[in-house]
Amino acid sequence: xxxxxxxxxxxxxxxxxxxxxxxxxxxxxxxxxxxxxxxxxxxxxxxxxxxxxxxxxxxxxxxxxxxxxxxxxxxxxxxxxxxxxxxxxxxxxxxxxxxxxxxxxxxxxxxxxxxxxxxxxxxxxxxxxxxxxxxxxxxxxxxxxxxxxxxxxxxxxxxxxxxxxxxxxxxxxxxxxxxxxxxxxxxxxxxxxxxxxxxxxxxxxxxxxxxxxxxxxxxxxxxxxxxxxxxxxxxxxxxxxxxxxxxxxxxxxxxxxxxxxxxxxxxxxxxxxxxxxxxxxxxxxxxxxxxxxxxxxxxxxxxxxxxxxxxxxxxxxxxxxxxxxxxxxxxxxxxxxxxxxxxxxxxxxxxxxxxxxxxxxxxxxxxxxxxxxxxxxxxxxxxxxxxxxxxxxxxxxxxxxxxxxxxxxxxxxxxxxxxxxxxxxxxxxxxxxxxxxxxxxxxxxxxxxxxxxxxxxxxxxxxxxxxxxxxxxxxxxxxxxxxxxxxxxxxxxxxxxxxxxxxxxxxxxxxxxxxxxxxxxxxxxxxxxxxxxxxxxxxxxxxxxxxxxxxxxxxxxxxxxxxxxxxxxxxxxxxxxxxxxxxxxxxxxxxxxxxxxxxxxxxxxxxxxxxxxxxxxxxxxxxxxxxxxxxxxxxxxxxxx
Numbered sequence: 001x002x003x004x005x006x007x008x009x010x011x012x013x014x015x016x017x018x019x020x021x022x023x024x025x026x027x028x029x030x031x032x033x034x035x036x037x038x039x040x041x042x043x044x045x046x047x048x049x050x051x052x053x054x055x056x057x058x059x060x061x062x063x064x065x066x067x068x069x070x071x072x073x074x075x076x077x078x079x080x081x082x083x084x085x086x087x088x089x090x091x092x093x094x095x096x097x098x099x100x101x102x103x104x105x106x107x108x109x110x111x112x113x114x115x116x117x118x119x120x121x122x123x124x125x126x127x128x129x130x131x132x133x134x135x136x137x138x139x140x141x142x143x144x145x146x147x148x149x150x151x152x153x154x155x156x157x158x159x160x161x162x163x164x165x166x167x168x169x170x171x172x173x174x175x176x177x178x179x180x181x182x183x184x185x186x187x188x189x190x191x192x193x194x195x196x197x198x199x200x201x202x203x204x205x206x207x208x209x210x211x212x213x214x215x216x217x218x219x220x221x222x223x224x225x226x227x228x229x230x231x232x233x234x235x236x237x238x239x240x241x242x243x244x245x246x247x248x249x250x251x252x253x254x255x256x257x258x259x260x261x262x263x264x265x266x267x268x269x270x271x272x273x274x275x276x277x278x279x280x281x282x283x284x285x286x287x288x289x290x291x292x293x294x295x296x297x298x299x300x301x302x303x304x305x306x307x308x309x310x311x312x313x314x315x316x317x318x319x320x321x322x323x324x325x326x327x328x329x330x331x332x333x334x335x336x337x338x339x340x341x342x343x344x345x346x347x348x349x350x351x352x353x354x355x356x357x358x359x360x361x362x363x364x365x366x367x368x369x370x371x372x373x374x375x376x377x378x379x380x381x382x383x384x385x386x387x388x389x390x391x392x393x394x395x396x397x398x399x400x401x402x403x404x405x406x407x408x409x410x411x412x413x414x415x416x417x418x419x420x421x422x423x424x425x426x427x428x429x430x431x432x433x434x435x436x437x438x439x440x441x442x443x444x445x446x447x448x449x450x451x452x453x454x455x456x457x458x459x460x461x462x463x464x465x466x467x468x469x470x471x472x473x474x475x476x477x478x479x480x481x482x483x484x485x486x487x488x489x490x491x492x493x494x495x496x497x498x499x500x501x502x503x504x505x506x507x508x509x510x511x512x513x514x515x516x517x518x519x520x521x522x523x524x525x526x527x528x529x530x531x532x533x534x535x536x537x538x539x540x541x542x543x544x545x546x547x548x549x550x551x552x553x554x555x556x557x558x559x560x561x562x563x564x565x566x567x568x569x570x571x572x573x574x575x576x577x578x579x580x581x582x583x584x585x586x587x588x589x590x591x592x593x594x595x596x597x598x599x600x601x602x603x604x605x606x607x608x609x610x611x612x613x614x615x616x617x618x619x620x621x622x623x624x625x626x627x628x629x630x631x632x633x634x635x636x637x638x639x640x641x
Contacts, residue, residue, distance in 0.1 A: 036110055036135055036157075036212075040064070041080045041092035043305040047276015047289030048253025049267025051236035053219030054176065054192035058285070058307040059094030062108040062139040065174035065194045065217075066151025069096045069104040069141040073313040074283070080305035088114035092305075094137075100317045104151075106139035129162040141174075149176045157201040157212065168201030170212065180544075181630050188223045215242045219251075232257045236267075265289070283309040333494055345371050345383050352390065361398035362437065363468070365391060369438055402430075405461060426452045426459065433465065442473035443508070477503050477513060484520060493524040500524070526559040533559070534566060541569060546577035575615075579622035588614055595627060604635040 042060035045052035052064045059078035061068035080092040094108035113132035136158070141151035153172035159165060173195040179186045196215035203210050219238035226232060238251040253267030253274075265276035274291025285307040292300050312320070352367035371387035378384060410423050433448035446469050452462040480503035487496035500521040508514050537552035553570035560566065584592050591610050598607035608631040614624050 036112075036133075039090070041094075041110060041305075042078060043080065043276060043287035043289040043303045044255075044263075044265070044278060044307075046269075046291060046303050047265035047267055047274055047278075047287070048236050048255060049251045049269040049272075049274050049291075051219055051221075051238040051251040051253040051267060053174075053194050053217045053238050053240075054190045054236065055221035055223075055234070056192075059096045059106065059108065060092065060305075061096065061151075062094050062106040062137050062153065063092070063110065065176060065192045066106060066139040066153050066172065067141050067149040067174040067176040068192070069098075069106050069139060069151060070143045070149040071176070072096050072098065072104070072309075073315075074098070074309040075311040076307060076309045078305060078307040080303065082301055082303040084112075084114075084301060088112065096139075098314055098317070100314065100321050103140055103142035106137075106141070108135075108137040108139070110135045110137070130160070132158075132160045134158045147178045147180050150174070151176075155201065157203065159203050159205050161205055164205040166203045166205040168203045168212070169199070170197050170201035171199035172196050173198045180633070181626075183626075183630070190221050192219045192221075193217065213242055215240060231259065263287075267291070329494075333498075336495060337498070341374055341377065345374065349383070349387075352394070356390075356394060356397075359397075359401070361394045361401060362434070362465070363472075364394040365398060365438055366472075368394060422455050425455055426462070430462065430465075433462075433469075437465070437469060442469045445469050446473075473508075477508055477517075481517065481520070484524075488520070488524055493527050496524045497521055530556050530559040530563075537566070537569060537573070541573055544576075546573040549573040550577045575619055576625055578620045579625050580620060581623065582618050582621045584614075584618075584621070584623070588617060592624070592627070595631075599627075599631055599634065602634075602638070604631045604638060607631045608635060 040046055040050045040052070041063045042052070042058065044058070045056070045060060045064060052060070054065075056064040056068035057072065059072075059076045060080065061072065075098065076094075076096045078092070078094045082090045084090055090112045092108065092110045094106065096104060096106045098104045111132070111134045113130060115128055115130045117128055134157075136156040138154045139151060141149060143149045151174040153174075155170040155172065157168045157170055159167075174193065176190055176192045178188075178190045181187075194217040196217060197212050198214065200214060201212045203212070217238060217240040219236065221234060221236050223232055223234045234255045234257070236251075236253040236255070239248050240251070241248050249270040251267070251269055253265060255263055255265045257263050261280055263276075263278035263280070265274075265278070267274040267276070269292065272292040274289060276287065276289035276291075278285060278287040280286075287305045287307070289303045290300055348367040348370045352364045355361070355364035355367065368387045368391035371383060372391065374381075375384050406423070406427060409426070410420070412419075429448045429451045433445040433452075436442070436445035436448060446466055449462040449466045449469070452459050453466075456462070480499050484496040484499040484503070487493075487499065500517055504514070504517050504521070508517070533552050533556035537549045537556060540546070540549035540552060550570065550573045553566050553573060556566050557563065557570060591614055595607040595610040595614075598604070598610070608628065611624055611628045611631060615621070615628065618624060
């Protein structure tokens with residue numbers, strides 16, 4: 001019965017054109033080449049003769065080359081369907097999900113299946129059964145330095161025939177390299193490799209174990225833009241080798257895109273001709289192809305696939321992430337300010353109580369006023385209401401205290417008019433000083449009380465208030481300065497600037513202190529702005545957005561004009577941002593051609609010296625700048641080797 005079952009399987013798979021059946025052990029190869037290794041998915045790829053390893057631009061990348069997911073800008077879903085002979089259906093569903101700063105995730109399901117009648121050795125029907133084979137794919141891709149993207153697949157391979165089934169686990173590895181050479185031949189060109197079944201699934205649904213073979217694919221793609229309205233031709237060329245000893249197969253295809261809306265395709269799948277077409281509207285694309293899956297297929301078939309992109313593209317996601325980061329910083333700053341405010345209020349209540357117990361009502365008023373100054377921020381807080389009530393008590397007690405003191409002064413000087421005039425003068429300036437003191441304008445308060453000492457040098461009350469004001473004034477300012485310095489040493493420039501703003505708000509009387517505060521604040525602001533602008537410039541330079549990079553570095557130099565690295569980077573991106581095509585004549589042209597010859601000979605250092613000298617004469621010549629960039633990259637690569 002098992003022999004009959006194997007015979008039925010062979011007849012079924014050959015008649016349906018979905019398998020190159022059995023392990024080909026007689027020819028010296030190992031493993032079973034199934035439709036998932038040679039057939040492919042997606043009408044676009046099949047219309048290009050299966051030459052799709054170097055430039056997969058939809059969710060079928062999880063099959064052709066998982067590294068290609070990193071170049072898909074939005075979330076993408078692709079659905080593929082074809083109906084093979086004898087009612088055999090071949091389907092694929094794939095999904096790609098970009099994640100900023102992490103990579104790109106993908107998933108896919110490939111399925112082929114059919115129903116058939118089972119007969120015994122006497123050709124008597126034993127009922128119907130089905131064949132099904134599926135692959136479940138999980139993918140991840142990430143761009144790494146040197147313009148290289150790497151992707152991996154983890155696959156679950158399921159096989160079912162009649163009452164026999166088995167599951168195997170496999171893996172793929174893919175890479176895509178997009179060179180950044182200045183020459184027009186390499187512009188927008190990409191190279192791809194896919195190591196299919198680098199971890200080979202092993203299946204044993206019947207008596208023997210089949211190991212799906214390793215398959216290596218290499219391809220390249222070159223887009224050629226025809227006009228500014230979206231016309232483009234893309235050339236594709238792939239090679240692959242299935243199994244350890246099999247010969248290389250080739251795949252080539254051409255795609256013409258009109259106005260970024262309509263597409264025509266022609267491909268050759270290892271000598272088998274394929275045709276295809278597509279239409280795109282907004283984020284929706286429909287593709288059709290006609291041809292053979294592989295040279296083993298008897299007849300050509302129709303295939304269709306649908307692709308849909310949605311969500312925000314990568315640039316928009318980066319901007320959203322940056323905005324979220326800034327919002328989080330603002331939130332942290334606001335939370336820090338709230339904590340500091342609550343700490344100041346608690347400390348002010350504690351100080352005010354101590355001053356009230358000591359009958360130092362003036363300082364008590366100042367502490368209560370500190371609390372009340374936050375009324376605009378927390379208008380309904382119980383602390384504000386309590387501080388106002390206690391301020392009224394302290395004010396009345398201080399008023400009584402001052403009236404008593406002034407009455408004593410008036411009584412002692414009542415005999416003399418001069419003393420009376422002095423009393424009036426002292427009283428007037430004392431009240432002005434108190435008003436300034438309550439508003440924490442210590443310098444003005446000291447001026448008013450020093451005027452009292454000009455009339456009455458032994459005025460103890462004025463002397464005491466001057467000492468208090470000077471102590472409070474200097475203590476508050478220097479404590480804020482020290483605190484800002486501590487925050488600055490920790491790199492907390494935002495918090496340090498906020499503290500210095502509080503210090504400058506105290507209106508220091510001495511120019512030296514004002515200058516010291518201003519210098520510190522400017523230094524921390526420059527550090528904060530310079531670092532942000534430098535990072536922006538580096539990110540734009542890496543992305544080759546030279547105009548934005550130049551603007552960022554230029555703004556950074558405002559804060560640190562002598563920073564050599566930023567000055568050098570600014571000149572480099574400025575030259576590339578303003579680069580243009582300029583004719584090379586005479587000796588310059590000869591020198592330029594000589595540099596190209598040296599680069600072809602691998603003498604990149606000598607070529608770079610010639611190009612640098614030419615750049616002095618034409619600093620914005622795009623050909624010279626492109627040559628310099630190419631020579632530097634090759635020289636760095638040569639040195640690394």
